[in-house]
Amino acid sequence: MDYSINFSILNSGYIAELYDRFLADPMSVEPAARKFFKDWPTPSEPASTGKVHPSLIDVDKIVGVANLAQAIRSFGHLAAHIDPLGMPPTGDPSLEPATYGLDEADVLNLPASLVGGPKSRQSGNALEAIQALRQVYSSTIGFDYEHIRLPEERAWLREAAENGNYRPPAIPMDPIRLLERLTKVEVFEQFLNRFFPGKTRFSIEGVDMLVPMLDEIIIDAGDADFCTAAIGMGHRGRLNVLAHILSKPYAQIMAEFKDPGNNYTAIHGNSWTGDVKYHKGASRAILGEEEIKIVVILPANPSHLELINPVLSGMARAAQSVVDAPGTPRVFPKATLPIQIHGDASFPGEGIVAESLNMSRLPGYQTSGTIHIITNNQLGYTTPPSQGRSTLYASDLAKGFEIPIIHVNADDPQACIEAARIAFAYRLRFQKDFLIDLVGYRRYGHNEGDEPGFTQPVLYEKIENHPTVRKIWADHLVSQIMVEESWPDKLMQENNQELKEILDNLSPEKENLIPQPTGQIHKDHIGSSTHVDAGLLQALNQSILEVPEGFTVNRKLERPRQRWRNALLKIDEPLIEWAQAETLALASILSDRVAIRMTGQDVERGTFSQRHAVLHDAVNGQAYIPLQNIPQARAAFEIQNSPLSEAAALGFEYGYNIFDSSRLVIWEAQYGDFFNNAQSIIDEFIVSGKAKWEQKSSLVLLLPHGYEGQGPNHSSARPERFLQQALETNLRIANCTTAAQYFHLLRLQAGSFKKDPLPLVVFTPKSLLRHPRVASSLRDLSEGSWIPILDDPASTDQKGAVRRLVLCSGKLAVDLADSEARSNAHEVAVVRVEQLCPFPSEEIQRVLSQYPAVDEVVWAQEEPENMGAWAYIQPKLVNLVGNQLPIRYIGRSVSPSPSEGSLSWHQINQKVLIDQVFKSGLKMLEPDHGMQRG
């Protein structure tokens, strides 16, 4: 047993036992305990006699003081004065001496050493030490770190709180500079309020300290040799952060308020919309004495609160990943410091926050720690915390991820700066997330046209009479005789004057002239060579099938691996299946010096057990990643099973990709339809990011799709969702049907990064992964290229006989080719639209022109009529041939759900669909036709 004093398990029995040991043999207890007992009165009789031990009368008090000290450390935040508006803290009985049977005199008469920690060393008795501890834990800062599991971190946090030695050598805060900064923050908002009354700006007022805190963190990061700091934030205070942290010129912001309209044409094109001022991003290099100290980045984001979180993390991860050499990417954590600013209503309310926090320590996702700041204005629009969350604090969600938390009163600048310093120091020391709950208020309504008195009349009366933090700090400096009484006002006037001069001299037409992107796309890479020399493909194939000596491949994988081995032996045999074509494409892309990152749920193996990009030694479980080890590779390869998330997982990849769109970043959905959990990421970033912010992405989405009787889910990756928003300037969409087409598509994407990065959505097969009709030959890969429209091979010799030209896409084309009816239907040609967007009009024209006798064009699809590609294709077909030929739809009729819930019902309908393509007059079976579900 260790006879040292453990303050965290103090109880009277334990102390008594320790004291008895001390009396029997002082050397049998540890030095701290010896010192502790040395001043105790010696009992007249040994405790072992069983009589009342005289010192035990004090033991309860001693234990009480020790437990009180412990409670203050754990729960002192409950009594901290963190609300600038003076709402009394909730408190907790464990923080009251009476709970331990103590009064002030008891505590006064006990030694300070009972309290432990740095404060006890500076105190004459336990009372002084307890008071000092309350100053630390229950003043304007609430340290909330009891949930941290690792003792080393807890000890560090305790030391940081109580000793302040978290930042050696401590650089004292500059109080004058702080006043200057707070003056800038306040004057800017008030100026905008005065000259642009009622215009939405989502004022920072009430959490003004955010700007000096960011100053502190960014400068600390620069001092610690971080290359960049990347800030993710919503609307609140964003203009102020843009002006004062990103140095966006005041003139430009004012010009945006004026919004002169010189930059726009009446009917805008289809490629550029721009965005409102409080969604825009910026970057800035902060100069040191001789060189750039640090670069600060604030990416653009949509109104959707918290959606930027995973995007920012992805950007940070990309910045930290060095990918120019083969193998796994090398991670350089000091490349960037991620900082995320949250709202107090959105942090607990929006699920993407939890999804994103869950990534913070995952391999492939972690960014060595994000500093989070909740700008807690104690309201969400009109909703008070009592209606907005089920937790005491806005920050409580972070506890589950073991993120230390500081609650700090936004009216105490010193405390705020201390919080910022501790946050950064912790991040530096442990490379983990830290959260600051900056508790303030909101001076105006949700936006500046909003009347807060409708819903919070009492609160807003209080706020109206509440001094600004600048004023509080200015008064403090005056009272400390640090500045002259008149100086704060003079500073205000100077700042106002500066802004007024800018406004007076503003020519908004000029300042607002951000060149408007043309949105032009470069089509010249389409049709560019994507084939790979057959010899190189064979060599790559051999490399991807190699394993290190002594590595035991799972027995069940031997057969498919043998298939892959044989598939490239003969040039014309179509034996290369989908996943092999994918692996060969990736291997060849790596050999072209393009780095690859691939993620998604279970991608390492592949949902359909098709990929096996990571092999696990059957004996010892050790992982081996062939694509990281092929000798032909010239860039890094990374593949990661993602956490079970779509929104944050996809947002992360988007962020990773926009940081450097010349890396091939692939995200695969488990089944295609699950992407709709990430619909907001798709709408707000992937589809429209380029039009709003000129943010170029080359992200690839693989969405397993196809009707196989699995029910309303797992059948459709809902192509309609993408097609509805697809233009040739924002998306490429493919639903291809052969392994070779997929091979060329991936290579085309990797080859188009420089000229024309665009996101690519691919509807990928499930059961067709190993289907012989989908397999391709070595010649297909080594000589072919991406073909947007695949003509019907069955009609090659009989084009003149064809009366019905059926266009379709994806698995249905294979089902049609497989159908028994195919061989006798000479009047029908089935043409595959492999590329849905950009819509290949010319190619369709060309194919059509080869069928002189066609008297109808049909679009056939598996999806119900209100889904799939029909609504997208129909007007395009009308445009192409509408004045010459009738255009007809064959497929399931409209439905609220993508497919039937029964396999046999699916089979019946699928058969009818195929029959309709080749015959005529059949109708789909629906429940209201009296059809029984199978």
Ligand SMILES: Cc1ncc(C[n+]2csc(CCOP(=O)(O)OP(=O)(O)O)c2C)c(N)n1
């Ligand atoms: C995803 C999403 N839902 C709803 C809104 C509309 N909205 C804008 S601000 C706001 C309140 C946000 O409160 P909080 O998170 O506390 O941030 P604050 O504006 O108070 O700083 C709401 C609901 C939004 N912007 N995003």
